[in-house]
Amino acid sequence: MQLLAYILIYPILWLVSILPFRLLYLVSDGLYLLLYYLIGYRKKVVYNNLKLVFPEKSETELKKIQKKFYKHLCDMFLEMAKTMTISEKELKKRFKILNPEEFQRLESLNKSVILIFGHYASWEWSIVIQNYVNFKGLAVYKRLANRYFDKLVKDIRSKFNTDLISTKETIHTINDMEAKGIKSVTGFLSDQSPRLTKDVYWGTFMGIDVPCFTGAERLAKKLDLTTVYLKVNKVKRGYYEAEVITLTENPNDYKDYELTDMFLREVEKQIYQAPEYYFWTHKRWKHTR
Incomplete structure (x- = not known):
C-alpha cells in the first residue's frame, strides 16, 4: 500500500517540480481555493489557534490572517516539491x-x-545553508511512516550534502563526529509540541504556557556547542531572506531552559510581525495549563 501511494503521487510531485515559477504559483492559487473553500483543511484548528494567541483581534482580522496563511501554505507545499529539481543558483x-x-x-x-529555527516562512529551502558553510551539515527530522516518502524527503533535503538524522540518532551521530574531530552545523525545528510527560519543560509561547522541546538546548550544553537562531522572513512570493543570530557561544553560561526561552522569544517576534507565515495547522497549543 505504501508503494502504491508513492507510485501514484510521485509523478505528480515531479511534474510540479519542473513547472516554471509563474505557472507554479498559478497552480498554488487553484490549490488554495480547493483547500480553503472546498476541503476546509484544518480550518477550525487554524482559526482556534489564531483566536487563542490573538484574543484582542476581531473575527474579521482573524479570518484575514487565516486566508493569507492558507495562500502561504499552498505556496510552501509546492515550493517543497519544486526543491526536487531546483538548481543551486536559483535557490540561492x-x-x-x-x-x-x-x-x-x-x-x-x-x-x-546548533542551528535552531521555527516553522516560520520557509524551513524547506534552508537546505541551501550548506553552500555557505564548511562544517558538515546535519538536520534533525522525524521519520515518515511511509518509507518510500521518507526516502524521498531525505533525498530532497540532502540535495546540497546535508545529512538528515532522526531524533534518536542525533546524540550518537554528533558525539561520533566530535570524537573524530568533524565539526558540524545541526538544524533543529524546535517550536512544535512534544509528547506530554511528567518531566517536560513548560514554557510560555505566545502568552500561553505550553510544553516545549528542549533537545537542542540540552545537546548544546552537553557538548558545549555554539547556539544560533535562523531568522527567516518572507520578502515576497517565492523569495526569502535569512539572518543568522547567535544566541550564545557558551551555552553553559545560561540557566536551564533559558536558551529555549530565548529561541521562543525570537519566533514570537516574527509571528507578531507577520502572523500569516507561521505554521498554524499544527496543534501547537493542544496541551496548555
Whole structure:
C-alpha cells in the first residue's frame, strides 16, 4: 500500500517540480481555493489557534490572517516539491543569507553549531545553508511512516550534502563526529509540541504556557556547542531572506531552559510581525495549563 501511494503521487510531485515559477504559483492559487473553500483543511484548528494567541483581534482580522496563511501554505507545499529539481543558483537567489560572514566567524571558533529555527516562512529551502558553510551539515527530522516518502524527503533535503538524522540518532551521530574531530552545523525545528510527560519543560509561547522541546538546548550544553537562531522572513512570493543570530557561544553560561526561552522569544517576534507565515495547522497549543 505504501508503494502504491508513492507510485501514484510521485509523478505528480515531479511534474510540479519542473513547472516554471509563474505557472507554479498559478497552480498554488487553484490549490488554495480547493483547500480553503472546498476541503476546509484544518480550518477550525487554524482559526482556534489564531483566536487563542490573538484574543484582542476581531473575527474579521482573524479570518484575514487565516486566508493569507492558507495562500502561504499552498505556496510552501509546492515550493517543497519544486526543491526536487531546483538548481543551486536559483535557490540561492530565492533564499538569501543576509550575513553569511557570521557562519565564517562561528567556524573560526572551531566549535560545532546548533542551528535552531521555527516553522516560520520557509524551513524547506534552508537546505541551501550548506553552500555557505564548511562544517558538515546535519538536520534533525522525524521519520515518515511511509518509507518510500521518507526516502524521498531525505533525498530532497540532502540535495546540497546535508545529512538528515532522526531524533534518536542525533546524540550518537554528533558525539561520533566530535570524537573524530568533524565539526558540524545541526538544524533543529524546535517550536512544535512534544509528547506530554511528567518531566517536560513548560514554557510560555505566545502568552500561553505550553510544553516545549528542549533537545537542542540540552545537546548544546552537553557538548558545549555554539547556539544560533535562523531568522527567516518572507520578502515576497517565492523569495526569502535569512539572518543568522547567535544566541550564545557558551551555552553553559545560561540557566536551564533559558536558551529555549530565548529561541521562543525570537519566533514570537516574527509571528507578531507577520502572523500569516507561521505554521498554524499544527496543534501547537493542544496541551496548555
